[in-house]
Amino acid sequence: MLTSARRCVYTIGMPPIATDTRTERTPIPMRWIALLLVSVLLHLVTLEWATGGIGMPSLRNQSQTAIVAQLLQPKIEPAVAPKPRIPKPAAKPKPSPRPVARPVPTTPPQPESAASEAAVIPPAGMEAPGTSVEPVIETLSAADAGAAREAPAAGPQQASDTMQYKVNLPPSAELKYDVKALRDGKPVYGHGKISWQTDGGNYTVDGEAGILFFTVLNFKSAGLIDDFGIAPVIYAEKRFRKSETNTHFNRERSTISFSASTASYPRKGGEQDRASIIWQLTGIGRGDGGKFIPGAEIDFFVAGVRDAETWRIRIIGEEEIETGTGKTSAWHMVRIPRQGSYDQQLDIWLAPQQQWYPVKLRYTETNGDYLDMSLSDLTSVAAR
Numbered sequence: 512m513l514t515s516a517r518r519c520v521y522t523i524g525m526p527p528i529a530t531d532t533r534t535e536r537t538p539i540p541m542r543w544i545a546l547l548l549v550s551v552l553l554h555l556v557t558l559e560w561a562t563g564g565i566g567m568p569s570l571r572n573q574s575q576t577a578i579v580a581q582l583l584q585p586k587i588e589p590a591v592a593p594k595p596r597i598p599k600p601a602a603k604p605k606p607s608p609r610p611v612a613r614p615v616p617t618t619p620p621q622p623e624s625a626a627s628e629a630a631v632i633p634p635a636g637m638e639a640p641g642t643s644v645e646p647v648i649e650t651l652s653a654a655d656a657g658a659a660r661e662a663p664a665a666g667p668q669q670a671s672d673t674m675q676y677k678v679n680l681p682p683s684a685e686l687k688y689d690v691k692a693l694r695d696g697k698p699v700y701g702h703g704k705i706s707w708q709t710d711g712g713n714y715t716v717d718g719e720a721g722i723l724f725f726t727v728l729n730f731k732s733a734g735l736i737d738d739f740g741i742a743p744v745i746y747a748e749k750r751f752r753k754s755e756t757n758t759h760f761n762r763e764r765s766t767i768s769f770s771a772s773t774a775s776y777p778r779k780g781g782e783q784d785r786a787s788i789i790w791q792l793t794g795i796g797r798g799d800g801g802k803f804i805p806g807a808e809i810d811f812f813v814a815g816v817r818d819a820e821t822w823r824i825r826i827i828g829e830e831e832i833e834t835g836t837g838k839t840s841a842w843h844m845v846r847i848p849r850q851g852s853y854d855q856q857l858d859i860w861l862a863p864q865q866q867w868y869p870v871k872l873r874y875t876e877t878n879g880d881y882l883d884m885s886l887s888d889l890t891s892v893a894a895r
Contacts, residue, residue, distance in 0.1 A: 835887030
């Protein structure tokens, strides 16, 4: 290739100079000068190309350019996966309203034997204060009296449940009381009475207490007298603005039931109600007074208006008290409700010099209100 170039140079080079013998020299035309310069330039370009001075851009430069172009591209952030949607918990269904409990009928159907018990105390007598006591002893059926006398003696288990005492009940009497009550921190005054009737085989207790012109408590207990002493057949109670309730001591079925509840308890003998318990203690004082020792305790199973439980009677001691009939010595005993109970506390004072009659009674509520009955008059009456 070099040879060809040189050959080309020689071909297009300057024409050979002829020998001119003439002495005068001819001037060189301008076109020849231009051709000379072009020839020199072509030679230089050819030499530069041959030595590698002139050529195409190298691949290394192209690679660098490509890399630079790649670095200048905008940075693309990696795609972030969307957070999974957590389904909201389904709304809890609203609880269905509780069914409304049906009220328990105040007076359940009475069994066949209840007819004779209902005749013992007429319910109408509880409604109005000062109602005279009906001759309950006469209304007790001969069948009930016979059943009481023919009832088998208590077995060993029953004897261990209820202690038997020598009971000597006092003669019939009518007791009147002065009443003082504390209601909402204010003292109020009234009157009360208890009629006690017995013929040795039957008994009735009819009592009431009133303040101002209202009777706040009316109660009746009636039944028989057996080996345990007082044996209630029915107990009725009516409080101010409340319905009358009845508690049945069914001898044939040997159960205790209530008109104000569906509760039921076995009847084993010796059970009492809220009114008869006072007179049972009176009979024990008259017949077995040696049991009355300060600090001693006597247990009775006592039925109220809705249920029954063991009452523990604690003997406090003999005290000198003032009543409407004068000063007298009386045995003070108290029934303290079990802890957590809302039942009343009952304080009883029995006077040995007055046939062990209850000369003072006090009913104390858990909020501090009380009803105090103090003997004002005592009248002995013949049994009816």
